[in-house]
Amino acid sequence: MIRPVIPLVTAALLFGLGAYGVLRRRNTVLVLMSVELMLNAVNLILVTGDTMREKVTGQVFALFVIVIAAAEVGVGLALVLRLFRLRQDINTDQVALDDEPRGDAPSEEPALAGAAAAAPTPDGEQA
């Protein structure tokens, strides 16, 4: 016999920690990590619900949530990199709501050597 209350309470605490992290953290990557904690708490509740009902629907939904989380983090990190390339900063409190990139910042990121090396090719084709 197992007590389902143990994983359920674990999931509740993980969800609270994730909510705390999303609201507390300024760095966008850390916010994404906290979102992953919240999604994992929901997965734990779904799988625990399976144990109580002798079915696998919860596990199937947990798999769906894992896939959606992977898609979310892929797109989210692409957005973060884009933001960093535009503004040299991923602090969520510093994101200006207008379109103008910072004037003094270089528009191309030197650390992205592969991306910078690939950039001239389309320009050369256009020219």
Added chain:
Amino acid sequence: MTLQDVLLAVAGLVAVAGGVAVVTTKQLVRAGLWLVVALGAVAVEFLLLGAEFAAWVQVLIYVGAVVVLLLFAVMLTRAPIGRSSDLDRSVLPAALIGAASGLGLAALFVGVFGQFQVPAPAVGTAERIGDSVFGDWVLPFEVLSILLLAALVGAIVLSRPSAPAPQPDAVAQGNSR
């Protein structure tokens, strides 16, 4: 308290401790590594709850792919390796909402399922999950594949080096030629 209860409690403690470290550490890279601990402990709980397939998918996708992606983002945004001082906002609203949702949900679960006991699940194979995914849930499964493709294309488009809007230096180069 059976053996499985004890193991579940230990894995839960590890998961919560890892989660606390993720949201409190001052070092970005360590936050990613603590996330591995928390997600791995949740995978252990999946195993104890008989969800073997979900546990291995969790290890493969979360620990294998998502955390690596997050660490890549830390590296590509040139985050400082040491301690950072400006990672956090003011503590009060976040702590209030986090504690209210976490402890409130925990109290609710303890109140509803406090003395509830279920027989220990048999170790599941992937067969029942496969029957369910490709029987009842085949349409959402296929829609998910389209979603993954859309996310992949979107990520590629977003992270292309040349922006859709003409950049000033690119225009200058075109004029000079």
